[in-house]
Amino acid sequence: MxxxxxxxxxxxxxxxxxxxxxxxxxxxxxxxxxxxxxxxxxxxxxxxxxxxxxxxxxxxxxxxxxxxxxxxxxxxxxxxxxxxxxxxxxxxxxxxxxxxxxxxxxxxxxxxxxxxxxxxxxxxxxxxxxxxxxxxxxxxxxxxxxxxxxxxxxxxxxxxxxxxxxxxxxxxxxxxxxxxxxxxxxxxxxxxxxxxxxxxxxxxxxxxxxMALSEYGEDIVLLCPNGDYADNREVATFRREPASTEPPRPMEEVETPDTTTIRALADYLDIPLAKTGKAVFFKGDSGRFIFAVIRGDLEINETKLRKATGELGLTPATAEEIRAIGAEPGYGSPVGVRDATIVVDESVRDTPNLVAGANRVGWHLMNVNLGRDYQADVVADIAAADAGLPCPVCGAPLDAERAxxxxxxxxxxxxxxxxxxxxxxxxxxxxxxxxxxxxxxxxxxxxxxxxxQHHDDKGIIWPVTIAPYHVSLLSLGGADESGPVEAADKLYDALLSADVEVLYDDRTDRAGVKFNDADLIGCPIRVSVSARTLARGEAELKPRVASESTFVPLDEVVPTVQQMLAALAAPLSGEPGAE
RNA sequence: CGGGGUGUGGCGCAGCUGGCAGCGCGCGGCGUUUGGGACGCUGAGGUCGGAGGUUCGAAUCCUCUCACCCCGACCA
The missing domain is CATH 3.30.930.10 (Bira Bifunctional Protein; Domain 2)
Incomplete structure (x- = not known):
């Protein structure tokens, strides 16, 4: 072309x-x-x-x-x-x-x-x-x-x-x-x-x-560093601690001013997040009120919650809707609520004596226990896996990557x-x-x-297997120099005859323009001829990824290009480990 | 759908306290240049997103509307 x-x-x-x-x-x-x-x-x-x-x-x-x-x-x-x-x-x-x-x-x-x-x-x-x-x-x-x-x-x-x-x-x-x-x-x-x-x-x-790993990915994947596990965050799990054998203690109210977040609550009481219970409220597409309970150190995974409830969609509940079931935003717990589907994460089932909301402003409940103080409609895994949580297979801390x-x-x-x-x-x-x-x-x-995955500050770097053309061919020199154009025309024909796909920059632009466009478009190999190279009977060859050029005699350009293309293609055969 | 932003020549932008629609790049012509985005001269190219309004006069002010981008919600 x-x-x-x-x-x-x-x-x-x-x-x-x-x-x-x-x-x-x-x-x-x-x-x-x-x-x-x-x-x-x-x-x-x-x-x-x-x-x-x-x-x-x-x-x-x-x-x-x-x-x-x-x-x-x-x-x-x-x-x-x-x-x-x-x-x-x-x-x-x-x-x-x-x-x-x-x-x-x-x-x-x-x-x-x-x-x-x-x-x-x-x-x-x-x-x-x-x-x-x-x-x-x-x-x-x-x-x-x-x-x-x-x-x-x-x-x-x-x-x-x-x-x-x-x-x-x-x-x-x-x-x-x-x-x-x-x-x-x-x-x-x-x-x-x-x-x-x-x-x-x-x-x-x-x-x-x-999933192709990329910082601009819209999905998050959780990967075990040992290769034991890989899941989309939507479904990913992690290894749970065994259920605690700590005996239930009597529930009691405690005054906790200005503790509408779990973080503030844990700081105020000087307890770990894992000793708190967090309430998250949703309205399901069916119209049901979904009351999700999870330990304070974990987050809800809405995909899992949808599956656990059978709801097609979930939207965060409004403060009015939360109060309508007898709960209080910022101080919510399932103790004493009505007309809500209560979904409890396994972490809450397995951790006794949690601190949870008292459903009135400024108060929490100590030693809340599932089964004794409230009942669950569903107990399920509704927790979001995240970086640092243990791999469900080997226990190593998971990595989270965008993809x-x-x-x-x-x-x-x-x-x-x-x-x-x-x-x-x-x-x-x-x-x-x-x-x-x-x-x-x-x-x-x-x-x-x-x-x-394949670009630099100058442009695209196409893998040879899908590059628009194999070679960018540049003729460099002034309009009054016929040598570079004639030599490039010959190389163009020779490369085409050898089934090499060539993007031939035959425009009259200056060298800088052609170099920059070749880098931008990103064909794997650049071939240039100019008065300077022709004086030695050579062309300049430069792979897009290389910083240095090589110079070869004009009649060796085609076989050299073919060798370079073959070398670039070898790691892209599709075989495992070829890269 | 919520929040934020932008619409002015092909691209990037300025002009927005109302008063001749501009700049850079790109594009045409001529000349000089010619290995990392040249330079001079000279041209072409714009319903200022759209509609309505205010005004002697609107790219500029007001109302409505459309489009596009970003964040979130959503999503093989």
């Missing part, structure tokens, strides 16, 4: 309101442009990268038996009503009517469509297992998009769907995807961890997320096939629902995440 004709140019300055490095650099490098909030066009350079990411995905999915197909981006709402998600999913799903007044939706995922196809195409156990996938547009009207391609409303996702006779078959496909995803992300040059995760709106029995979710895998089971009637007949003629899994990777998010 000759840069003089490239559609989309580089920017010296990015729009002032962008925050993430990947967002800024991909805009400056002329790879994408915004159209609206969370909606982007990919320009030719960016599209080439995303296409390469998708091709890697395609190769690895095909290698585990995937068959590519294509499903629509507009769906009749009836299918979503059949699965129940038409009503369960909120406004992030866009609903509209066609000209015939039929309810339609924009695709945010394709479980319903695959299941509908399966019930038409699959009748017999002989046809299973199956693995289908597509790479298709998704629309999710998120309440808030942010960060360039990291979180968008319209995006392209590879979603694959496994169809099996039974759980054992699903296990195989789940493990196959796990391996394929590891190879995909390694080939893209991503550093990532795999963590256990919540199943969220997808439902199903198990889920893992592939970007670049892929995830779900065991759906029969949640969709049962509701939509996607069944097969076994060898005995018995009908069974197909056992399903679903697996997603956002190609644009992967691309942006690679930039987050």
């Amino acid at each position: 000759r840069m003089s004709h490239l559609f989309g140019r580089t920017l010296r300055e990015a729009p002032g309101d962008v925050e993430l490095p990947s967002h800024r650099l991909m805009l400056r490098a002329g790879m994408m442009r915004p159209l609206g909030a969370g909606i982007y066009s990919l320009l030719p350079l960016g599209f080439r990268v995303v296409t390469k990411v998708e091709q890697i995905i395609r190769e690895e999915l095909n290698a585990i038996g995937g068959q590519e197909l294509l499903m629509p981006v507009v769906h009749p709402a009836d299918l979503w009503k059949e699965s129940g998600r038409y009503d369960n999913v909120g406004p992030e799903m866009t609903r509209f009517k066609d000209r015939g007044d039929r309810d339609m939706v924009l695709a945010m995922t394709h479980e319903e469509i695959v299941t509908d196809l399966a019930r038409q195409e699959i009748n017999s156990y002989r046809q299973l297992p199956q693995l289908v996938y597509h790479i298709q547009t998704k629309w999710r009207d998120e309440p808030r998009s942010r960060g360039g391609l990291i979180r968008v409303r319209e995006f392209t996702m590879k979603d694959s769907y496994s169809l099996d006779r039974d759980e054992a078959g699903l296990d195989v496909q789940y493990r196959n995807h796990w391996g394929a995803y590891e190879r995909i992300f390694r080939r893209c040059g991503l550093r990532f961890v795999v963590v256990g995760a919540d199943t969220g709106m997808m439902g199903g029995s198990a889920s893992h997320e592939f 970007i979710e670049v892929g995830n895998i779900f065991k759906l089971g029969t949640r969709y096939s049962a509701m939509l009637g996607a069944t097969y007949l076994d060898a005995e003629g018995q009908s069974h629902p197909i056992v399903m899994g679903s697996y997603g990777i956002g190609s644009g998010r992967v691309t942006a995440t690679v930039v987050e």
